[in-house]
Amino acid sequence: MSDGPAAIVGAFERPYERRPADGVDTGSLLAEAFLGALSSAGLEPGDVDGLAVASFTLAPDSAIDLAWRLGLRLSWIAQSPLGGASGVDLLRQAVRAVEAGDATTVAILAGDRLGAAEFRRLADGYNRATREELAPLPFGGPNSLFSLLTQRHMRATGLDRSDYAQIPLAQRRWAAANPLAVYRSTLTLEDYLAAPPVAPPLCRFDCVPVVSGADALIVTAGGRGTGPAVRPVAFQAAYDVDLQQGDGLSTGFRPFADGPEPDLVYAYDDYPVMVLAQLADLGVIGDLERFLHEELPAGRAVNTSGGQLSAGQAGAAGGLHHLVEAVVQLLGRAGERQVENARSALVSGYGMVLYRYGACANACLLERA
Amino acid sequence: VNGVVVYRCGACGEAVFPRLLLCGRCGGADWLEEETDEGVLEEVTTVAAADVRIGSVRSAAGPMLVARVEGGADAAETVRLRRGADGPVVAYRDSR
Numbered sequence: 001m002s003d004g005p006a007a008i009v010g011a012f013e014r015p016y017e018r019r020p021a022d023g024v025d026t027g028s029l030l031a032e033a034f035l036g037a038l039s040s041a042g043l044e045p046g047d048v049d050g051l052a053v054a055s056f057t058l059a060p061d062s063a064i065d066l067a068w069r070l071g072l073r074l075s076w077i078a079q080s081p082l083g084g085a086s087g088v089d090l091l092r093q094a095v096r097a098v099e100a101g102d103a104t105t106v107a108i109l110a111g112d113r114l115g116a117a118e119f120r121r122l123a124d125g126y127n128r129a130t131r132e133e134l135a136p137l138p139f140g141g142p143n144s145l146f147s148l149l150t151q152r153h154m155r156a157t158g159l160d161r162s163d164y165a166q167i168p169l170a171q172r173r174w175a176a177a178n179p180l181a182v183y184r185s186t187l188t189l190e191d192y193l194a195a196p197p198v199a200p201p202l203c204r205f206d207c208v209p210v211v212s213g214a215d216a217l218i219v220t221a222g223g224r225g226t227g228p229a230v231r232p233v234a235f236q237a238a239y240d241v242d243l244q245q246g247d248g249l250s251t252g253f254r255p256f257a258d259g260p261e262p263d264l265v266y267a268y269d270d271y272p273v274m275v276l277a278q279l280a281d282l283g284v285i286g287d288l289e290r291f292l293h294e295e296l297p298a299g300r301a302v303n304t305s306g307g308q309l310s311a312g313q314a315g316a317a318g319g320l321h322h323l324v325e326a327v328v329q330l331l332g333r334a335g336e337r338q339v340e341n342a343r344s345a346l347v348s349g350y351g352m353v354l355y356r357y358g359a360c361a362n363a364c365l366l367e368r369a
Numbered sequence: 370v371n372g373v374v375v376y377r378c379g380a381c382g383e384a385v386f387p388r389l390l391l392c393g394r395c396g397g398a399d400w401l402e403e404e405t406d407e408g409v410l411e412e413v414t415t416v417a418a419a420d421v422r423i424g425s426v427r428s429a430a431g432p433m434l435v436a437r438v439e440g441g442a443d444a445a446e447t448v449r450l451r452r453g454a455d456g457p458v459v460a461y462r463d464s465r
Contacts (some may be wrong), residue, residue, distance in 0.1 A: 003408075132456075135379075136455060136456040137421065137423060138455075139416070139421075139423055139435065140419040143416065144414055147412075148412040148425045149413075151412040151444075198418070244433075301383065356433060356435060
């Protein structure tokens with residue numbers, strides 16, 4: 001039996017770290033995120049009967065091993081391999097499961113402990129095509145592919161480096177007010193333009209810092225949990241829409257049906273160019289110049305945690321990072337960076353480079369209940 | 370010097386790289402191997418950490434390839450394609 005519409009009642013980010021202590025592993029990071037999210041919801045581990053997991057480094061364990069290690073007795077379980085798109089994927093699955101009555105309370109957990117060696121293994125062994133055709137180049141991870149994509153975007157739009165810079169600059173201003181962001185110091189256009197190249201035109205500030213950490217959400221229905229809640233009201237997803245034969249600049253997103261502009265906007269920010277590609281397809285960006293040079297500098301609420309570009313990318317936690325920040329904002333718990341009167345948010349996920357660019361895009365609209 | 374093998378659908382003629390299980394255009398499962406040894410370098414970058422140049426190449430056979438770029442070839446240039454001894458697709462400046 002269903003208890004009515006599903007809602008998110010808890011959200012937590014286990015602080016990201018560039019160099020986690022010995023003894024911290026993917027399982028312990030996920031456990032900390034789990035307990036933090038439960039605590040934020042006023043719930044106990046025994047209340048949870050559904051578990052959804054995304055992690056690149058949990059293997060050889062899977063979601064059910066994690067359930068065992070967390071002491072959970074479950075009626076529903078799911079795992080998403082979709083990386084940067086795993087958060088929205090699992091949220092959509094959890095909402096459906098709760099509304100169908102398959103579970104009453106679902107914990108969504110995503111995280112990884114990633115050192116330099118694990119990251120290289122992950123990048124070179126991402127899928128069969130990468131292992132066979134990209135790793136031997138050697139391609140140096142996804143930075144080179146997104147350099148090529150950014151060059152295509154430059155040709156299509158006429159933007160230059162000082163335009164793309166507006167995204168990491170604006171996100172760093174938000175990060176300054178986020179104690180959980182790994183980079184919080186001021187970033188200027190001069191710093192950006194003088195930064196070491198990674199794969200030109202991409203520089204260090206166009207690429208996410210690799211960190212270790214985990215994120216978690218609690219989804220339930222029927223008024224469980226002790227505080228206010230956030231309701232997911234719409235989802236969309238577009239997977240492998242062009243079989244990798246396009247230019248990677250079209251994500252497959254469509255604008256959500258007419259409604260008021262969301263107060264908060266979160267776009268998966270593995271690279272600045274993808275923020276623009278997603279938000280253009282979602283109808284959030286009208287004019288690129290105005291968005292970059294007027295709306296962002298004026299403090300428009302986009303990627304208010306500082307995003308992965310400043311907060312860090314903890315592997316598969318990147319897929320949940322923006323959802324956690326959106327929920328924290330909508331619940332009014334964002335401290336110094338709280339956006340006043342925020343009642344709605346749009347959150348997008350993107351990821352899974354098959355050969356040339358990401359093949360997965362998904363998005364949701366959230367409203368404060 | 371051998372070119373790079375791409376895969377052409379035996380049913381509808383669509384060419385792909387890398388090889389797929391089924392053709393995304395017609396659903397065909399029979400692939401004909403076809404060597405392609407030329408293309409146009411559309412974009413190129415240098416991976417600073419690995420000191421290697423990587424580019425997108427529109428192969429003469431059709432599919433887009435991600436290639437190691439050798440011999441100083443620039444964007445918009447016609448390049449030759451081969452399989453390097455260590456496996457990867459290599460695009461190099463045509464000096465015929």
